Amino acid sequence: MADRTSRPPSNLRILSLNCWGLKYIAKLRNERLEEIGNQIAAAEHPPDIVGLQECWTQQDYIAIRERTNHLLPYGKFYHSGIFGGGLVILSRWPFEESNMTQYPLNGRPAAFYRGDWYVGKGVAHARIRMGPTRRDIAEVFCTHLHAPYETEPHDSYLCHRTAQAWEIAKLMRGAAERGHLVIGLGDFNMVPLSLAHRIIETHSPVRDVWRILYPGSSVGAAKDKVEQLRNVPMPNAEFNITKNGATCDSALNTWRWNKGHSQRLAKGENVQIPPTVDDPNAKRLDYIFFSSGSRHDATTTEQTSEWTLKEANVGMTERHPALYCSLSDHFSVEATLVRSLDETATGAENSLIALPETYLPIQVYDEILANTSKYEARERTQRRLRMGHFGFQFLLTVGCLVGVWWSPRNYISFILMFISSLSLSVGVLEGLMGGLFVSSELRALKEFEWEVRNTRARAVEKEKEGVPSGAS
Structure with missing residues (x-):
């Protein structure tokens, strides 16, 4: 067990994994998540901090904790929404504080078959x-952003994911201003250099560990237009994992195999795919971002980086030893940070860190505002339609009840009563979604829009002062 007086670490190993632990839906869930716990515990380079996504049930959380407790004695299963947020953080060191922040914009209840709204996604x-002083604090943010159901810019949930990226960027910036090591990890459901990715790296001081080491790595799947425009050769599965950091849709992930291979695997055959196979679908959706805990040199007024990135890799590619399936439909992303310990640097102990303001190009804020305005108009139309549907169903209910008075047969009365009850139920649901949910969503959009406009105004002022804005 770590204690508050122990020497702070000089190395920090971080791991993030989407476990694909959907209850009743994810196949072989119990067996896979138990093995995830086994492999975390048996890792060649044991992690110090772990962030898990889609670990939906207490049962799976406890199974993983039981297998990793000797290595990661502290942990929390985060509660959120109707069915839970599926987020877990495990740690070698104790938690001083913990909280769950739900995203104000997170899907729509009408899309029940997608589930994002019901699970209450957040941070x-x-x-x-990690040690006795204020410098020995890490603030960890684990998240799972809204899933993309269409490709950008045609994704109707792009506005939601953009607002979510904005929200977590604000939280991480606040932690960095406190002078702490900031770690953001999770399934961000975005590709590198997408709008959400640029927001996070511009409006907070964190950096994507993979692009630090591999700045020329892919920015999407090889089949995507954005990659084809780069005119790079078709990558194989091994290259995608080792150089492009692909964690999702890999040709080596058994849950992405074709029907023939899947059937052979289900029969207990240990099917092998060569790592040299072409891999057009693999992409990077899982990330570790970090910002060094800043410190001041004792002899100068300069601010220096306390933590630096040593290595990053895609992990958890090993398959289940008995079932031969991949442990999840994602692979993990892992990173190692190293610390420059300087016992004489104490100037940052009692001060907040002033971070320089950085901005996206002005046209990007205009793009965000245009997308927000377009989505807002869509939702206002949806509210009118749903409230109109509510009014129609109410009138239909009253009409059926009146019709019962004049019904010549009992079975006709029964049919009218059944239609009346069904119509009233549908109408009430439509009224609740149109009158309550959409109104709440429009208010959240207004808040987001104000923040973007306010930031845009500051960016314009900076530009007038001769400081050009630009995306990282």
């Missing part, structure tokens, strides 16, 4: 004490 936050 799981843990403030972790």
Whole structure:
């Protein structure tokens, strides 16, 4: 067990994994998540901090905790929404504070078959004490952004995911201003250099560990237009994992195999795919971002980086030893940070860190505002339609009840009563979604829009002062 007086670490190993732990839906869920716990515990380079997504049930959380407790004695299963947020943080060191921040914009209840709204996605936050001083604090943010159901810019949920990226960027910036090591990890459901990715790296001081080491890595799947425009050769599965950091839709992930291979695997055959196979679908959706805990040199006024990136890799590619399936439909992303320990640097102990303001190009804010305005108009139309549907169903209910008075047969009365009850139920649901949910969503959009406009105004002022804005 770590304690508050122990020497702070000089190395920090981080792991993030989407477990694909959907209850009743994800196949072989119990067996896979138990093995995830086994492999975390048996890792060649044991992690110090782990963030999990789609770990939906307490049962799976406890199974993983039981297998990793000797290595990661502290942990939290985060509660959110109707069915839970599926977020977990495990740590070698104790939590000083913890909270769950739900995203104000997160899907629509009408899309029940997608489920994003019902699980209450948000940011799981843990403030972790790694040593005795204020410099020995890491603030960990674990998240799972809204899933893309169409490609950008045609994704109707792009506005939601953009607002979510904005929200977590604000939280991470606040932690960095406190002078703490900031770690953001999770399934961000975005590709590198997408709008959400640029927002996070511009409006908070964190950096994507993979692009630090591999700045020329892919920015999408090889089949996507954005990659084809780069005119790079078709990558094989091994290259996508080792150089492009692909964690999702890999040709080596058994849950992405064709029907023939899947059937052979289901029969217990240990099917092998060569790592040299072409891999047009693999992409990077899982990330570790970090911002060094800043410190001031004792002899100068300069601010220096305390933590630096040593390595990053895609992990958890091993398959289940008995079932031969991949442990999840995602692979993990892992990173190692190293610390420059300087016992004389104490100037940052009692001060907040002033971070320089950075901005996206002005046209990007205009793009966000245009997308927000377009989505807002869509939702206003949806509210009118749903409230109109509610009015229609109410009138239909009253009409059926009146019709019962004049019904010549009992079975006709029964049919009218059944239609009346069904119509009233549908109408009430439509009224609740149009009158309550959409109104709440429009208010959240207004808040987001104000923040973007306010930031845009500051960016314009900076540009007038001769400081050009630009995306990282």
